[in-house]
Amino acid sequence: MGRYVARRLLQAIPVFFGTTFMIFALVFALPGDPIRALSGDKPISPAVYAELQDRYNLNDPLLVQYGKYMGGLVQLDFGQDFRGREVSEIMSERFPVTIKLALVAFGFEILIGILAGVLAALRRGSYIDNLVLLTTTMVVSIPVFVLGFTAQVVLGVKLGLFPIAGLSQGWYSYLLPGLVLGALSLAYVARLTRTSLVENLRADYVRTATAKGLSRKRVVGRHALRNSLIPVITYLGVDLGALMGGAIVTEGIFNIPGVGQQVFQSIRSQEGPVVVGIVTALVLVFIVANLIVDLLYAVLDPRIRYE
């Protein structure tokens, strides 16, 4: 196990550098001159221009810029944007919002997703089962932005049940965007739980447990469900990382000031350092989530051997 952990950590290193370098190179290639964009229509004096170019290492070749950036990163220095504001400051403002949103989505996935999956599996072929299969297929088919708009117009504007946009009502404002963000994964979780539980309910150990005279509740809750949730948990772990990166569309529709919106705005205004900083952080979250899931898998399912 120790060797496995070490190897997995080593594997994550090239992935981290590869992904961040890719992003860095792309931002490097963004069209336009960010320094000139800074001053708008007014001409900028050559001395200031040269000074700014120098401060942001814009004259260095790509690899050197990347090296300097990574050098700063190990000291947890994400650099400054072109207005002189610390990128880490922007991130500490935006990340909590996205994390909250992702957590709400995550909560819906666990609560509704697993519940629906279990109900469907226990009554296979019944009305509930078909309902779950039908709804999940439909949710998977409707693109997030269509779903978001529809929810916003119907539940927010027409019925007035939820705030339409923004965050003025605290946690309550997160409910609808969270549901929209989590809808797709919720459907996957429900289907995964159902498939997995249906398979396990046919397993020998479940028949043994039933034959021993255990109550149905105990057989399902203690024996079948526990094993069935292993793939669900691994999916959820990977998804938590993906949710944060996937929140761009939802944040746009509901006007939520999270990292997704920030990245989008920053690309538009050529704020390369902010884009790189946020994406790097997201990649880190994603890699760590994957790592934890892989390790969790080993703990939860002792049949898996790591050689």
Added chain:
Amino acid sequence: MSETQTGDQKGTQGAVTGAEDVSGRQASLWADAWRELRHNKLFIISATLILFLIVMAAFPQLFTTQSPRDCQLERSLQGPSADHWFGIDILGCDYYTRVIYGARVSMIIGLSVTAFAVLIALVLGSSAGYYGGLTDTLISRAVDIIFGLPTVLGAIVILSVVSNRNLFWVTLVLVVLGWPTMTRLVRSSVLSVRDSDYVNAARALGAGDLRVITRHVLPNAIAPVVVYATIYVGLIIAAEATLSFLGIGLQLPAISWGLMISQAQTRVLSEPLLLLFPGLFLSVTVLSFILMGDALRDALDPKLR
């Protein structure tokens, strides 16, 4: 296997399960599958819908006599009528015609991205799975690197670099971001048949690597790939619409459902129909491919029989 492969579970979960049992009776598996599919209602419905959409994409003139570019500002935002079933959009174009013509972009991108991604995945995935060792390490790490980038985020950054975003660029970006998932699937599927007796037998009889892979390994490892590729067409169509909606996919004057929804969003309260129609067509298209994938999975997965 050296790692647990949790990353590729999204969407491929059920697909992989059929792989082991496929071995050795390939012809009868596909024949069995076909026999079952012919009686599967979901398959018939989704296949009909997909056929319909393909005809719509190839020959939109069959469905409408008007031109999507015949826009007259004086009739802007008229409601649905006998002449204009879906009404008229803000620029005075017949909306029904535009929605019909919108199928073309979606189908082209959905099918071509999937085709390229599958092609790349078959070559790289089977090399990684079959040869293992250094080949596997290099390919798997490359997969991980692209996989580490959230798709929408990656697409936004890449497409922001491109000034003239046309069909070609959107397709390219989606292929670049899409091949890793498919490659992981092919790799794990190939791994599951690589050491079977018939593969060893073929090798013992002196067959070369290429022959073993193309004649023995791939035919028996392809079932989950077929299932996922079908679903993938739907996912890519949704992705294209999302990018166009965000304003970083196709650009006007292209006719795309995503663009239509993006234009409709500003007046969604007064003209909800302009959002509804392209949204409905888009969702039904994605749904058809997902249903088709589900039907194929049921037919190709002998465990459920």
